[in-house]
Amino acid sequence: MAWKHRHLVDVDVFSEDDLYTVLEEAVRMEEVMERPLKKVPALRGKVVANMFFEPSTRTRTSFELAEKFLSADVINWSSSGSSTAKGESLEDTAKTIEAMGVDAVVVRNKQVGTPEYLIKKLNGACVMNAGDGARAHPTQALLDLYTAWRHFGSLRGRKMTIVGDILHSRVARSDIYAFSKAGVHVVVSGPRSLVPLCVSDLAEYEPDVRRAVQDADIVYALRIQRERQEEGLFPSIDEYHNQWGVNEDVLSYAKKDAVVMHPGPMNRGVEIDSFVADGERCLVLDQVKSGVAVRMALLFLYLAGGGER
């Protein structure tokens, strides 16, 4: 099937068919990753630039590995030490890279709408969003979806509870879109001061975490950033951990076979307890592995049109 999207901005434009096209492609990519020689020539001759204007280790590394496994040529452009540190604008940096013959730009930036901005400014290079502010992180949502789908086999009718700072979370927003589209009932939980005022437009909200995870198949803990506490949005890390930290007691309210996910990096003792993080039901490392496969699938679909491998 030909892939009809030109840029990856967010998952909200994906149909359920689109989601499964990505997931099924990712299965084939995972097989490539398990070969002794983990490389296919699918994107030979294509150039991908990873432009990360925010610190990122796992997403950038995951993209880079995905690009390399597909034989694309890779350029890494990070904010420190590059011309953006010398005052060059995002527009000029992106145009400069494109003028060098880049086919795709993977971009992470703290400003919401960065992908649309680049699409407007660039001359046709494929733009892939690796996270824009608090708005979207589509590859994370797809790798989360893939991980859950591989684990459970089917998603429709299941329940997912996302716990934490919903207000500032691009992961929450993209996951809500992706999982809802796949037929998963998504409930969010966290302090009122860390959810949007109009949270009901986003997802069902239940402040009590134990009630929120009742009969959940997936308990998804979000990273709590300490600067939110410093901003005064919640009184203390301890109180947060006591009320919303995902521990074995919280998990006991979920289904027997429920799994725990986290986008990483984890703050043990804050949003997640070590017993849970290191427990058998925690899929964090599966998520990391899925990340490479899903990003390979996306790069392949966007840059090779889902055609010849």
Place this chain on the structure above:
Amino acid sequence: MIWLRNALLYDGKTLRDGRWDICIEGDKIVEIVPGEGQKAALNDKGTDCIDYDLEGRLVCPGFVDIHVHFRDPGQTWREDIDSGSKSAAAGGFTHVVAMPNTDPPIDDPSGVRYVAEKGRQTKGAVVLPAGAVTVGRQGKMITEMIGMVKEGAMLFTDDGSPVLSAKAMRIALLYLKDLGIPLMEHPEDLSLSEGGQMNEGRASALCGLKGIPRSSEIIDVNRAIALCEETKGRLHLTHVSTGEALESIRRAKEKGLNLTCDVTPHHLVFDDEMIVKSGYSSAFKVNPPLRTKDDIEALWEGLKDGTVDAIATDHAPYHIDEKDLTFEEAKYGIASLECAVAVVIDEWHKRGKPFGLSKLLGLFSSGPGGIIGMDRTIKVGSKADMTVLDLNMEKKVEVRSWKSKARISPYDGLALRGWPVMTVVAGKIRHELQ
């Protein structure tokens, strides 16, 4: 001598029946006579007479915009008094009031004199000065208001920010009371709005941009109203954007308080969903932020029932380098002087004319004129300040040809119905749409 013939006439109070010929000599209106049949007699008056057949276009008193940012002195890469003045005339305005949040701010008599003198010499609309309420807009000491009024200050405001302390606002309302000059408050509670990018609501929940709560405006409007009530001072609330704030103003007016308010064209036509729909275009970034569809309806209701006294643009131009950025990096502000009148007339048409034409025209003339004590009537002997409208002309907004230095506006490319076609300032034709 200039004759504007064959015109419909709104004289500042009513729409007169029939067509009229209006004669201007020097800076005054010298004759207003029923149209047609006059031409022969007039030809006797000599050859230096310019004659316009307006073919039924509408002559109104010169339009006034009490809220523009001309960035002069100090930020003239964004706009200056000359470019702003020409832009205003091209948009149908004969008089505009320039906000004092310049660099340095207009917070003493010499600053007011600078704007007043430069504003009188312009080739477009007359630019009138406004003074800051507090020195350096710091919210502490009130400015030398009496001296500033002598130099021509039309109103006082710390616009760009609210008056930072209630105490300073209270003193200023008392100090200004006997001068009959309004204190214009930019209603915002900075502790609530800090860092906010757009209205807090459904759209901000979905896209993750930091919200500016409605309470930011509502709280400050009510603070100002309480001070107005206590001091019996003269208060004006600018760019009101929420239904709740407007309701507080409505109740305060019912009590008989001495207050007025204005709304902007952008809050009358755009809601916060536009930010998402436009792909986070920074053209829609403004403070106060675009609100919701319900707020737009509330503001139109306020125009209809008279709670809103004037439409003011809050024309806030920026250089393209400061505005053509991602949404969060771009400055807050919408430039609109050259299309604001058309935006409002167009929406008035689209809404099926929710109130009479004379009320609509009053919102640009007698309404704002009344706030700054400026007579806006067309009669023999009055100053020849006039705005001529073609209520049915359709034309696209073309920002690249603006007289303003702004090159980004959310209206760019929109086809609008109802445009100003001629602007006459003190008997001189300052703008004419060919």
